[in-house]
Amino acid sequence: MSEHDENKRRRARNIALAAVLFGLVALFYAITIARMGGGGS
């Protein structure tokens, strides 16, 4: 695999990981708000 290709894959993985981390932050925030509002079963 060329260095260019390797860098492209690494960049794609980093972007995906960042998206997952931001997604988790948003999810935990939303869960907290829902539970504080008494939305749990």
Added chain:
Amino acid sequence: MSDASFISQRNEAGNAGLDAAYGQGLTGAGEARPADYLALLKPRVMSLVVFTGLVGMVLAPGHLHPTLALTALLCIAIGAGASGAINMWYDADIDALMSRTQGRPIPQGKITKDEALGFGCVLSVGSVLVMGLGVNWVAAAILALTIGFYVFIYTMWLKRRTPQNIVIGGAAGAFPPMIGWAAVTGDLSLLPVLLFAIIFMWTPPHFWALALYRSDDYARAGVPMLPVVAGDRETRRQILIYSLLLVPVTLSPWALGLVGPLYGGATAALGAIFLALAVRIWRSTGDRAAKHMFGFSILYLFLLFALLLAEHGLGWRA
């Protein structure tokens, strides 16, 4: 040939396949694309799991905040995907031998076995923890049981040892409606157990239909699926027997007054088609009927659960 030498030869062939993939230098550790990780989660299987989980959630009495309902569905999807990733780690040797699974990320050399195991374990633990902390611990416990059942009971214990592998192992795919129900109510009752029973009884005819026309694949990999071990004729007979058992189980929620007449009538008609296909398989010898049964069985399960959803939405109850 003894079982031990059969398994030993299979493992050597499988490892040689993996070595060939890695030897071509396709990738090494840490060089996979995000799409390769996504493929580890078996997205097609995940979609049916999420759908049946959603139906369990919708049918359950009570109310769950939409954010928590989405969280529960996400956890079901990720938990199912995670167990798929661990399955691909454990089965990498036999996946490399079967044409149906050769395109998976590990046999293709796109992801290493260690990466798949780590990915699967992190997602398994993460999905159970988020379900427990965010939704409730009953749903989290059933999710953990589902993952554990698929990985330890089906993948590691039954799959390579007995033709009953998918009969017992099918329970893993049957838990999602119970998880969905428990996410709302925090407990279980008769209806989610019947939904479990429907998927459980549906699994053998579904997978044996596939195994009938993929038996060469399974034989090459040394997986003792029913057609490989007991032969074509016996498999066709077992498909018919399980189909005859399945239809009354699918009608039981209606017979017990838990769902309405729309479900009862449509399920009876769909069951008649399912039985007709099973009889066709039993009477035929080629692959054609088995391929039809496999395709229809997916539609059948989807329609049964879609009917429950539609009936609930319309407010039609028995």
